[in-house]
Amino acid sequence: MKYASITDRLADLGGAKWKVHFEARKLRAEGRKIIELTIGEPDVPTPDRLIDAATAALQQGRTGYSNGRGEAGLLHALTARYGQRRGRKFTPQQFLCLPGTQTVLYLLFAALTEAGDEVLVADPMYATYEGVIRASGATMVPVRLLPENGFRLQAADVAAKITPRSRVLFLNSPHNPSGAVLGRDDIAALGALARQHDLWIVSDEVYEDLVFPGVAFHSPLDFPELADRTIAAASISKSHAAPGFRSGWCVGPEEFIARALPLAETMLFGNQPFLADATAAALAAPSDVAPGMAARFQHRAQMLHQRLNGVAGLRVTLPQAGMFALIDVTASGQSGEAFAMALLRAKGVAVMPGESFGPGLAGWLRVSLTRPDEDIAAAAEAIATFAQEQVPA
Template structure:
């Protein structure tokens, strides 16, 4: 039988990157006590007051069809939120709602690029980005994010990667997996490159509310000169500990949203009105859970650094935001994939190998900051022990 070419383009870009996580879950199902540092699951439940809004909405009959743009109440709430946060008027015609950030990014990229086009993005990158781009037929063009620069994307490096086929500069700030947060000046420099080459500027901002103390979040939407080319995507998955509700959106130029609308109608023709009501409540008020997550994740990043940094040649990169810290394990002589696999077998600790996020993170690990302090300390002690064992064996 014949299949569409998209199935070939995505054949190796799905679950294979999460092999360690899947194996850890199988081990846990067998009763093995695994410490799991793999995925970015919030460490608190979704606030009861938000779930109560969804429940009431269901009981009130908010279970019918919606539309391709989003429920009017949610669209208005998002326009108001972004007008306040970004310091300029964002109209309802600049808002599109989708089931989560992943679906949002898929739809946006389908509207911007096609076969033969190129999308520039940082390497390392979130594990699904390559698949999102290749699904359209376009080609991802990775630009190395250097550890010595704090993994911040360089406008100079981006400019050097541009070709006549480049159509989109794809940003992720705060960044997964590195936790880097682009400054307003850095975004202005990147925006100037996008303007000079007539590129779209797409920004995944799902960790906006999880920025650590002393760090200032900035968005391409902050800069009026980028208004005609900037598109920001976000959701309540991280900020409100609601990943299972799948509620996201994009903010962009009105013309772009008008062109995106038929695609949204073809894909989904609307989300669930009761979830839209819950999301409208969420985005209209400060998150009741984000500040606590910020405090805990920042503290655990320091805890990890205190236990691991300098032990058996390990080096910890402290994030500026988000749910993850990075550990450089190259001194052990193993790749990130080899270290993660052997760590799971020897110490029953599950981590994500850096190779799952791009070539630039080869020999690194990504560790989630979502376990309790005590479990985090125990897991890091096991990682240090495993690294010391590997170094001793290699000596």
């Protein structure tokens, strides 16, 4: 039997990256005590006001078909939110509502790229980025992020990778897995490159509300001169502790949205009205939970840094946002995957190997900060002990 080429392009991009996570779940099911620091799920339940809004919408019969663009109330809430935050006017015609950021990104690359095109993306990157790029037939062109630059994408490094086939500059700030946040000057320099080479800018901004105290968030949407080439994606999964709602959106030029709408309608002809109503309620006011999460995640990153940085050659980078911290374990002489799997089996601590996020993070670990302080402290002690045991006698 014959299969479409997309199945070959994506064949090695599925669950293999989550091997340590799945092994941890298996061990826990067998009765082993595991501190799971692999995935980035909010550490608080979805706020009552979102549950109440969704419940009220269900009770009011908001269970019918929607339109392909999004419910009017949600489009109005998005227009108001982006106008207030970006300091310029937006219209409802600049938005598409879809079930989560992952679906949005699949749509964007399907609408912007095809076989022969290239997408410039930071390395390391979120584990599914390669898949949403490859799905369209485009080629991913990784641009290395360096710890000495704070894992912030540098315009000069991007410029060195641009070719006549380059079509999209894919940004992620705040960045997963590093927690780095691009500064205004960083974005201005990257935007100048995009204009010079006629590149689209796709910006994953799902962690916008989880910047740590004292850190400023900037978006290419802040720059009017980039408005005709920037499409941003986000959702309420992180900011409002509602990952199961699967409610996301993209914002971009009206012409792009009009051209992408038929494609979106072939994927899902309108998302659920009751979830749209809950999302509109979420966006109508500042998040109830994001400030607390950001403060806790920053504190937990500092806990890891204080306990582990310098122990047996470990190096912990302090994030500026998001749900994760990175640990450099190259001094152990092991890959991140080998270290993570051995740590899980020896100490019952599950973390993600850096290799799951690209070759730029080989020999590193990504540690979720979404467990309680006592779990983070216990994990730090276990990692320290394990790392010291790896040092040759």
